[in-house]
Amino acid sequence: MKRIILSLCVGLAAISPCATAQGQWSNSFTADDARNARERGEILPLKDILRPIESRYGGEMRRFVGLFDRNGQKVYVIDWTTRQGELVQFTINAQTGRIISVS
Template sequence: MKRIVASICLGLIAMSPAANAQGQWSNSFTADDARNARERGEILPLKDILRPIESRYGGEMRRFVGLFDRGGRKVYVIDWTTRQGELVQFTINAHNGQIISVS
């Protein structure tokens, strides 16, 4: 009986929104992968990505979520606090710096 309850609990955890949200960014790059891509000119340095966001939205980066593969292109995901104190998440094309989404 305990095994059945434990199995059900594990199944519910795996199906939770938090687990599913993590799955959308599962193809992440290591720091070495990111550095190598930057050295090859495949992605922009993070500092170059942050400058336009800072000038347009004000505020500051709250958390660097990571560098991920999204549909075959590399994207930076960044949590940002605007000058109004609003927390937003940016998804940015790591190759050209274009903002893909703000949520």
């Protein structure tokens, strides 16, 4: 039974949005890379990114997908559950906080 569950988890991880985002947008940043970029003022802290989303859409962050490099631009990718229960994915400019896309 444990092997079946482990196989399912590995299979789901292979098709997760994170895997898609990494393939689509180059590499993801490690936690240390993100912290260093934040300390250098290159990106906004995640809490500053989440406040406007929460105000506008309600709900809460379901999963932090990651911080990625997209054509030289650092972007946060976040899975969000709105107050209506809809699951959406935000791509946000990590430097300005501007929402690039909602899908």
